[in-house]
Amino acid sequence: MLASAQRVVAWAERRLPSLTRLRQREPLPILLHRRRIYIVPTAFGVGFAILLAVMLVGSLNYSNNAALVLTCLLGASTAGSMLVAFRVLNGLTIGGLRAGTARAGETIRVSLDIGASQRDRMAVRLDVAQREFVFAVPGGRSTTIEFDLPTEFRGWLDLPRMRVHSRWPFGMFRAWSWLNPDRAVLVYPRPEALGPKPYEPEGDADRGRPRPGDELAALREYRPGDPRRQIAWKLSARHHGLLVKDLEQPAPQEDWRLDWDGMHGLDDESRIARLARWVDEARESGRRWSLRLPDGYFDIAQGDEHYHRCMTALALRP
C-alpha cells in the first residue's frame, strides 16, 4: 500500500514536475515545457465564466440567437486565451544565476537571466522573495531579473522556490510553473560589532623595509644605492646625470597575521566573527594580512581576490 503510494508520488514527480511545491531541486538552466506548466482560471476568469453562463441561459431562454452568437464568440475568444497564456511560458529558459556579496544579516543581490529562443513573451511574472516582478522577454534574447534575498546565516544560501507565471492576455487564466533550482549563493560571515585589534608582532623582520609603492611621485637625482630598476633610463639619456623615479611609499602599516588559534577562550562562531571583522578592517585600511585557519593558510597578501578567498573560507567553516 505504502509502496504503491510512493510509486504514485514518484510518478507524479516524474511526470508532473512543479505541480506541487514538493518539486525536487533541479539544475539550472530550467526549460519550461508542457509537462510543467499548469493553468487555472483566475478569480476574474471564474467571474467572467459565470457571467457567460448567465448570458447563455438568458439567450437560450429568450431564444435570442443573435445574443447566443455574441455569447459564443465571447466565450470562444476568452477560452482561447488560455492557450495564449500557456504559450507565454512554454519554451522559457531560466538560467544565468549571478549573486553579489553580502554578509549574514544583509540582503544579497541575486540576478537571473530569463530567456526565450522564439517569440516575444509579454507580461511574464516572477514571484520571488515576497515580490512579484513583471517583465517582457523578447524573442531570441533574455531579460535579467535582479532581486534581493534576505540572509541570516553565513554559508551557502539555497535559492528560494520561485514561481513563474503569466495572466496574459486577458487576465482570465493564470499559467504557472514552480522553479526550484539546486543552486545556492554564498553568504559571508557577519563581522562582530566591536572587539580588540589583532595582535601585532613587534620584532617583525619585515618592518621598516622600504617597500615601493605604485604611484610615481617625482624624479630625483640618482643616489648611490638606488635600485637599478628605478632608474628612468629614457629620461636620463637627455640629462647629465641619472634620474631616478621616486615612487611614493604608502604610509607604512603593520601587516596583520591573523590566526585562528591566536584567540583564546572563544567559541568557533565568535572566532569567525572576529576574524571577519579583522579581514574587513585590514582590507579597508589597505594593509596586508595573512589568515591561518585550522584547515588552511592564506599567505600574506592584499586585494579583492585575497579578501574573497579569506571570507569564503570563513563562511564555509563548519
Added chain:
Amino acid sequence: MTGFRRSVATVADPLLARRSFDLLAVTMAFVVLVHATHLPWWLTLSLAVLLGARWWQRRRGGRNAPTWLKLPLIGLLLGAVIAQNGTLFGREPGSAFAVGLLVLKLLESEHRRDARVGVAFACFALMSALLFDQGLVATVVVSLGIVPALATLRSLEEIDPQSTPWSREFTPVLIALLAAVPLSLFAFLFVPRLSSPLWGTPQDNQAKVGLSNQLSPGEMLDIMTDDTPAMRVTVDGGTLPPGARYFRAFTMQVFDGTAWRPSFRGTRRPPALVETARTIRYQASLEPTHDRVVPMLDLPLSAPPGVRIRPDQTAVADRPIDETLAFSATAATAYRLEASLDEGVRAENLRLPPKTGPRARALAASWAQRYGSDHAAIAAAALALFHDDFSYSLAAPPLGRDRIDDFLFGTREGYCEHFASSFTFLMRAAGLPARVVTGYQGGYWNASGRYLLVRHSDAHAWSEVWLDGRGWVRFDPTGAVRPERVQLGAAAAAAGHGAGDGLFDMAWLRDLRNRWDIVNQWWNQGVIGFDALRQQGLLQPFGVPRAEVSDLALVFAIGCALLAAAALGWALFQRREGDALDAWMRRLQRKLARAGVLRRAGEGPKHYLARAARALPGHRNALERLSGLYLRSRYGHDEPPPESVAEFGRAVKELKPRRVVK
C-alpha cells in the same frame, strides 16, 4: 544573447494606466452607441456628456468621483428611467438603467479591478442591445463591441500600456476573435436549444406589426406605406406565378357600414371541406408580428406545428409570433372550398347593415334580375363595372357618410380596401354569399436568391364569393381596375400615383435593397430562425432523423475536443531550432539514447560521439565516421554544405545501434 534589463516589481493594485482607462471609456461609449437606437435621446446625450466629462477630468489628473456626486447621479438615473417608462422592470427600462449604471461605473474606475468589473458588465450590456434588434447589421455591430472590451483587458495586463501605439491596440484582439469563430460557430449550432423557456419571456407591449384584424378606412394605408419585409417564401420546384401570390390572413364577414371584421362563428364551426386539384409545397419565414395570425399561401392545407388552420382556412399560432417563424407548409392552387354551405354561414355572409348603400342595393338587384341564377355572370358584371369606370389611387378622396354609395357613384377612385369592400357589398346585395379576405398579395421575386420577398406594403384585400357548385371563389376587384396590382405588385400599381412613390421609384436603390434582402433572408433563416425544431434536424444528413439533446451534446463534445486538439497543436508547436544538420543530429541522439548513450547537457559532439563509440564498440567505425562527418560539416564551413548534410543523414539512417548487455 544580449542582456535585456527591464523588470518592474509590481504593487498590489496599481492605478489604471491612461491607455487602459481610455480603452475602457471607448468600450463604454460603444455600449451607449449600440443602445442609442432605443434609449430616449436625452438619456443618450447626458450619458455621452457624462462619459466625456469623466474622460476629460481623468486626463487632467483627476481621480474618482466622490460619493456625494455618485449617489445623487444614481438617484437621478433611477428617477429618469422610472419617469420615462413608469417602471424599472422590462426590456426598455432595464437596458436604460443598465447602460446608465455602466457609465456611472466609469466615474469610480481607478483600479484594475474596477476596469475588469466594468468590462464584464459592458459585455452584458452589449448582449442586452440584441434584445431589441436581432438583425444582421445589429449583431455584427454589437459583436464588434467585444473588441474594445477585450483590448481593455489586454491593456490591463501589459507592462507598459502606454507604449503600444493606438493602431496596434485592436489588431491582436481582432485576430483572437477571428480565431474564435470556428468554435463559436460550432457552439452556436450544437448548444441544445430550449424547447420551452425556463421562465416567462418579458411581456412587452410591443406594437403589433402588419395586418390588422379589421378592414376600416385608412387602416390599409398605414401598412401599405411600410416597406419592411413581412415574409419570405421559397417554393419547391421553382417560382410562384404572379396570379397565385395570395397570402391569406383574415376573412371578414361582419360589416357595420364602415369597417369589416371577422365573425366569431367562423372559428367555432367544423372545418370546411376542401377538395384539391393541385398543391404546392413551400417554405416561408415570417418576420415577428407580435400577433398570432400567420399569413399563409392561399389556400392553406397544412400548418406547421404550433399553428392551426381555422374553418375559414386562415391560420393562427398558439403564441404571438415574437421571433422569426420559419415553417414549411402546403397550399392548394386549384381547389374547391366548402362546396355545400351551412345555412347559418350563408346567412352571415349575406347580412348587410341596414340603411347603407341604397343605390348599390338597387344596382345589385337589377343585376340579380337580369342574370337570374347565373351567379358568375353577376360577379362578372360587377368586375366589368369596376374595370370600366374606376381608377386606382392610394390618394383616394375622402368618402362621405355612406361609404358604399359615395364610392360606387361618387369618387370612383380608391385602392384595394375600397374595391374589396364595395364588391363584397354588391355581391351580398345581389344575394350571393361573399366575404372580404385580407392578407398579402404579390411580392418581389428575388431571382438570385430564388425566393419571394413579401413586404408589408404588399398588404391587400380581396373578396371571396360562394358560387353554387364551386364553393368559395376568389375575386380580386382591384385586379379588374388595375391588373398591374395583381401582376406586378403594389409598387407597380402605385407608380405615378403620388402617394405611393418614394424609395421604390429609384430603380438602382430598389435593386440594392433587393440584393441586401438576400443577406437578410439568409440571416433570418440560418441564424435567427434556428430553433429547437431546426436543431433536431441538424443531424439528418448523418442518418439521425431526430437529434435528441444527448446526441447534440455528444456531437458538441466531440467537436469541441477536436477543435481543442487543433488549438493545442498550435499552442504546443514550436519551431525546432537549428538547421537540417541539427535535425539529423537530434535523430542520432534519439537512436543513441535508445541504446543507452544519453548526451549530457553541454557535452560537445566530438566528446559525445567518442563516448558513444566506447559504449557501443560494435559501431565504433560508424560512429567515428559520423563524428568526422559532423565536425567537417559543422565547423569546416560557414554553412553546412547540403551534400555533406545528406551524407550525414544517410549515415544516421544506416546506424542501427543495439543496447549493449553489460
